[in-house]
Amino acid sequence: MALMFSNSRSSDALRQVGSAEVNPADLRPAIFLDKDGTLVRDIPYNVDPERLEFYPDVFPGLQRLDAAGYSLIVITNQAGVARGYFPESALATLQVCFQQRFQDAGVALTGFYYCPHHPQGIVADYTLSCNCRKPQPGLLYRAAQQHGIDLSRSWLIGDILNDVEAGRAAGCRTILIHNGNETEWLLSPLRLPHHIVSCFAEAVPVILALAAVEFTSARNFGYGSSLL
Ligand SMILES: [Mg+2]
Numbered sequence: 001m002a003l004m005f006s007n008s009r010s011s012d013a014l015r016q017v018g019s020a021e022v023n024p025a026d027l028r029p030a031i032f033l034d035k036d037g038t039l040v041r042d043i044p045y046n047v048d049p050e051r052l053e054f055y056p057d058v059f060p061g062l063q064r065l066d067a068a069g070y071s072l073i074v075i076t077n078q079a080g081v082a083r084g085y086f087p088e089s090a091l092a093t094l095q096v097c098f099q100q101r102f103q104d105a106g107v108a109l110t111g112f113y114y115c116p117h118h119p120q121g122i123v124a125d126y127t128l129s130c131n132c133r134k135p136q137p138g139l140l141y142r143a144a145q146q147h148g149i150d151l152s153r154s155w156l157i158g159d160i161l162n163d164v165e166a167g168r169a170a171g172c173r174t175i176l177i178h179n180g181n182e183t184e185w186l187l188s189p190l191r192l193p194h195h196i197v198s199c200f201a202e203a204v205p206v207i208l209a210l211a212a213v214e215f216t217s218a219r220n221f222g223y224g225s226s227l228l
C-alpha cells in the first residue's frame with residue numbers, strides 16, 4: 001500500500017538492504033512526516049488537491065532538512081479508504097500533488113506511504129487490523145527498507161502521540177508539534193515525545209543541532225552520541 005518513487009538510488013538501496021553486504025554508512029537518515037495537522041491543515045478525510053493547505057513554515061523547514069541530507073518521507077493514515085469515503089486511487093492523485101508541491105519548493109519527496117486500512121471499515125478489502133496504521137510502525141519499516149534508511153538517525157515529526165509511538169517503535173527520535181490536535185494525552189514510554197515544539201519551523205533547529213552534536217562527537221571520539 002505504498003507509493004514509491006522509482007529512482008536508481010532507491011533500487012540500489014533496496015538491493016543492498018537485506019543482503020549481507022549492506023554497509024551502515026551507506027544508509028541515509030530520513031525525516032518521516034505525518035501529513036494531516038503536520039504538513040497541511042487537517043481537513044478530515046480530504047483528498048481534494050484544491051483544498052490542500054500547507055502550513056507556511058513547512059517548505060522553508062523542509063528545504064533546510066533536505067539540504068542537510070535527510071530523505072523526506074510522508075507517512076499517513078488514510079482510513080477513508082476502509083471507511084468507503086474515497087477510493088484508494090484518490091491517494092495516487094494526492095501523492096502526485098505532494099510530489100509537485102515539493103518539487104516546486106526545490107525539495108525531493110522520497111516517498112509517500114499511506115495506510116488505507118481500519119479495523120472498523122466498511123470496505124471488506126481494507127477492513128482489518130494491520131501493522132501499518134500508526135501507531136504501528138509498519139510503514140516506517142517498509143520505507144526504510146525500500147529507500148535504504150538508517151532508522152536510528154531518523155526522526156518522525158507528527159501532531160499526535162500515535163505518530164510518536166510509531167516513530168519510537170521503529171527506533172527513530174520523535175518530535176510532537178503541540179498544536180492542539182492531540183487531545184487525549186495517553187502517555188507511555190513509547191508515546192513520550194523526545195521533543196515538543198509549537199510549530200514545524202521549531203522542529204528543524206532541534207534536528208539540525210543534534211545532528212551537529214553527534215557529528216562532532218563521532219569525529220572526536222569515534223562513535224555516535226547517544227544523548228537522547
Ligand atoms: Mg496528524
Ligand SMILES: [Zn+2]
Pocket residue numbers: 115116117130131132133
Ligand atoms: Zn494498514
